[in-house]
Amino acid sequence: xxxxxxxxxxxxxxxxxxxxxxQTAMFPALEIAGVKPNFMLIVTASFGFMRGSREGxxxxxxxxxxxxxxxxxxxxxxxxxxxxxxYLNGIFEQxxxxxxxxxxxxxxxxxxxxxxxxxxxxxxxxxSDFNFLYYMNRIIIPETIYTIVIxxxxxxxxxxxxQCLEEAEKRSAGRFV
Numbered sequence: 001x002x003x004x005x006x007x008x009x010x011x012x013x014x015x016x017x018x019x020x021x022x023q024t025a026m027f028p029a030l031e032i033a034g035v036k037p038n039f040m041l042i043v044t045a046s047f048g049f050m051r052g053s054r055e056g057x058x059x060x061x062x063x064x065x066x067x068x069x070x071x072x073x074x075x076x077x078x079x080x081x082x083x084x085x086x087y088l089n090g091i092f093e094q095x096x097x098x099x100x101x102x103x104x105x106x107x108x109x110x111x112x113x114x115x116x117x118x119x120x121x122x123x124x125x126x127x128s129d130f131n132f133l134y135y136m137n138r139i140i141i142p143e144t145i146y147t148i149v150i151x152x153x154x155x156x157x158x159x160x161x162x163q164c165l166e167e168a169e170k171r172s173a174g175r176f177v
Contacts, residue, residue, distance in 0.1 A: 003172075004168060004169045004172050007165070007168070008165055008169075011161065011165060012047070012055075012059065015043060015158070015161065016043065016059065016062055016063060016066070019039050019040055019042075019043045019063070020040065020063070020066045020067075022039050023036075023037075023038070023039040023040050024070060027039060032142075032146065033142065034138075034139075035139065035142040035143045035146055036143070036146065037143065037146045037147040037149070037150040038112055038115065038143060038147050039150065039154070040063040040064075040066070040067060040082065041063075041082070041085060041108070041111055041112055041115055041147065042108055042147060042150065042151050042154055042155070042158075043059065043063065043158065044056065044059050044060040044063050044082050044085050044086045044089070044111075045085060045086070045089040045104075045107055045108045045111045046089075046104065046108070046155060046158045046159075046162075047059040047060075047086065047158075048060070048085070048086045048087070048088070048089025048090040048092075048093070048107075049089045049090065049092045049093055049096045049103070049104060049107055050093070050096065050158075050159070050162045051090070051093070051162070052090045052093045053086070053087045053090025053091060053093070054090065055086075055090070056085075056086030056087060056089050056090035057083050057086045057087045057090065058086070059086055060079075060082035060083040060084070060085050060086025060087070061079050061082065061083040061086070063078075063079075063082045064076075064077075064078035064079030064080065064081060064082030064083060065078075065079040067079075067082075077122075081115060081118055081119070085111045085114070085115060088111070088114075089107050089111060092107060098159060098163065101152075101155065104151070104155055105148060105151060105152075105155075108147065108148065108151050108155075109144055109147070109148050112140075112143060112144040112147045112148075113140060113144050116135075116136075116139060116140030116143060116144065117140065120132060120135050120136075120140070
């Protein structure tokens with residue numbers, strides 16, 4: 001049982017590291033009109049509704065902390081935002097079904113919209129930048145659409161990994177009963 005937890009931790013760490021490297025190294029090259037997808041948010045939201053609020057918060061905190069360390073402005077700014085996204089997506093664990101892709105797409109799109117608005121309100125509005133419609137039309141909505149397109153590609157892989165881990169956990173638990 002303990003080896004299964006260690007396996008899940010290692011797999012989660014590898015997924016987070018791969019997501020971070022993709023977002024920081026590859027996605028800037030795939031930038032379209034100044035907008036790139038939020039891969040770390042896809043991973044955070046997916047872990048939230050697949051595994052629950054606790055794991056979503058943990059993955060979100062680590063994701064945000066990695067982004068905070070990279071940006072170097074403030075430690076904890078993105079960690080708090082991603083932690084909240086993981087928690088909010090974890091609330092939907094009870095109504096989440098593996099076969100249905102509509103809920104994950106809706107949750108990830110909603111998370112990206114809330115993420116964009118939170119960044120606007122905390123970063124720009126507090127500096128008296130009141131051009132919300134411009135930011136919404138040029139940054140938030142295009143990033144959400146781009147993130148949804150990437151979600152259609154990445155989500156099945158995350159779902160497959162989660163299902164493999166759950167099957168291994170069930171087999172391991174069955175041996176002890």
